[in-house]
Amino acid sequence: MMSQLAPVGRGGDYRRPASGFRHAISREGRYPPEKGRYRLYVGVSCPWAHRTIIVRALKGLEEVIETVVVIPDVNSGGWVMGEASEGCTTLCQLYQLSSPGYRGRCTVPVLWDTKTKKIVNNESGEIIVYLNSQFNEWAKNPGLDLYPPSLQKEIDSWNEKIYEYVNNGVYRCGFAQTQEAYESACRLLFATLDEIDSHLQSHRYLCGESLTLADVRLFPTLIRFDAVYYSLFKCSIRPLQSYQHITRYLQDINNLPGVRDTYCLDTIKRDYYSSLFPLNPSGIIPL
Ligand SMILES: N[C@@H](CCC(=O)N[C@@H](CS)C(=O)NCC(=O)O)C(=O)O
Structure with a gap:
């Protein structure tokens, strides 16, 4: 499978x-x-x-x-x-x-x-x-630009690194089929989290004071991290909540209007541990 x-x-x-x-x-x-x-x-x-x-x-x-x-x-x-x-x-x-x-x-x-x-x-x-x-004509917040031309280069460069080592990086840990492949993915993942944490010490969001698509792409992985990837995908060098600046950053994004309603951790845990992947044969969902 x-x-x-x-x-x-x-x-x-x-x-x-x-x-x-x-x-x-x-x-x-x-x-x-x-x-x-x-x-x-x-x-x-x-x-x-x-x-x-x-x-x-x-x-x-x-x-x-x-x-x-x-x-x-x-x-x-x-x-x-x-x-x-x-x-x-x-x-x-x-x-x-x-x-x-x-x-x-x-x-x-x-x-x-x-x-x-x-x-x-x-x-x-x-x-x-x-x-x-493309839908600004009908959007309630047409003025919000999450990919402004002046930041596109910086956003793209974060995206490239974060896709490879974090978004897809957690899957490369969880789906690795040799010890070497797992260890390499896991070390690269945590090296990138270290870099992001120290960057966020002096920046509110990845590209400065305003939220961009780079943050939108990172957030879904981080919000699932300790509940799912840490244990199910063996991303376990340290828990995400031990990163001080990432934790502050996650709270800031979580508090933006509407964001808290975009996900449900109980459903996420249930799906990952019981149906999405054949990685947990007992189907038991950790507390
Ligand atoms: N490149 C795709 C990846 C999407 C993806 O992998 N989705 C998973 C769910 S998390 C899926 O639907 N997998 C079903 C399958 O592979 O059969 C994207 O970013 O939109």
Whole structure:
């Protein structure tokens, strides 16, 4: 099961497959911004989907883009719909509706076009860029720019490092299939957390005084860290709460209007320990 879910390289290191649907939302393109046309399929325990839920909340897009929450199924290991959507009862059926014969993984988040019945994009890092910039006409907070041109270089450089060693880094610890691959991922993860902690000693957010997409991408991993990754994924050199500046930073983001409502730690723990990954055979959820 693990080799299907988590492809590895020759050294037993986890290799995340690239996302397959990469269309843009743009005025000139096939998918122009429109109120009510697009829908987000999300799983509430998924950190990648969590990014999109945060940007939707911060920008005030609740009435512009609806969400459908999918649920992890213990038996099939895939996402299923709570209620049928577009005539589909599983997320894989939705992928088939968009692309008959699709053979890749059926992941969340999915940005769906209700008009053409196609997946526009299933890469969270790109979806949040479109949510930030393309729906301002209808957003409650159109002035909030989480990816301002003056900071894009700095944001991109944090993103690159944080994706590799933290966002995907925790999965590289949890899905490693050799001791060496695990140790290497774990040391790189904690070296990056050390660097982030010392940076946050003199910076409120990663790129200064205002929140950016770099913070939005980091937060979902950090908020799950001590509850899930520390034990289930063996990210256990030290608990995250022992980092003083990261802890302050997490509280600051958590206190931003709307953010606390974007996740539920009990659901996250339940899903990770019982259904998302075959890493905990007893299904027991730690206290
Ligand atoms: N590159 C994707 C990754 C998304 C992803 O891996 N989602 C996981 C949930 S946390 C998923 O749906 N996995 C189901 C599967 O691989 O079958 C993104 O950032 O949007």
